[in-house]
Amino acid sequence: MRKRKFGSAAAVAALTGVAILGLAPNASAETPGTCWDNYENAVSGYMSAYDKINCDGFLGMAKGNDKNWGDNAGSFQGNDIFRASSLVNKGTRSEVKFFLGSGANSNFHICLTRAEGFVRDLRDDYWLGDKTFGSVNNSIGSHIWVGRTACSFLAV
Numbered sequence: 001m002r003k004r005k006f007g008s009a010a011a012v013a014a015l016t017g018v019a020i021l022g023l024a025p026n027a028s029a030e031t032p033g034t035c036w037d038n039y040e041n042a043v044s045g046y047m048s049a050y051d052k053i054n055c056d057g058f059l060g061m062a063k064g065n066d067k068n069w070g071d072n073a074g075s076f077q078g079n080d081i082f083r084a085s086s087l088v089n090k091g092t093r094s095e096v097k098f099f100l101g102s103g104a105n106s107n108f109h110i111c112l113t114r115a116e117g118f119v120r121d122l123r124d125d126y127w128l129g130d131k132t133f134g135s136v137n138n139s140i141g142s143h144i145w146v147g148r149t150a151c152s153f154l155a156v
């Protein structure tokens with residue numbers, strides 16, 4: 001019994017036939033226990049990362065790449081590294097590829113597509129989709145934007 005962790009904004013919009021923004025009764029208020037409000041309020045074109053599950057504890061947001069979440073430059077800095085526990089992708093064109101550690105060149109990666117929209121709990125997502133390689137939770141150290149077919153392993 002594996003619970004689906006990613007909300008699919010596209011699927012919900014298709015099912016309901018209404019605009020995604022129309023689904024939020026109170027989009028300006030913080031809603032505990034969900035990533036929906038964070039997704040609704042996210043700036044289009046950006047990905048966001050959060051320290052806690054359910055998109056609580058905002059770490060930062062990025063329109064471009066940041067190959068080191070622990071340095072003193074870019075969208076993610078210092079203590080942002082190895083802390084992300086949930087993610088939002090509201091990019092306008094592609095998916096985000098996250099890596100174990102800094103450098104954005106590790107084999108150990110996982111991707112979040114724009115269609116999925118967000119992942120509310122990284123604790124049961126694993127590098128390369130394999131438990132052997134450990135949980136993605138609290139181990140992301142870099143990210144880059146990639147095209148639709150660039151990822152072998154999608155967070156599901």
Ligand SMILES: [Ca+2]
Nearest residue numbers: 051083084085
């Ligand atoms: Ca965390």
Ligand SMILES: [Ca+2]
Nearest residue numbers: 068073074076
């Ligand atoms: Ca950085």
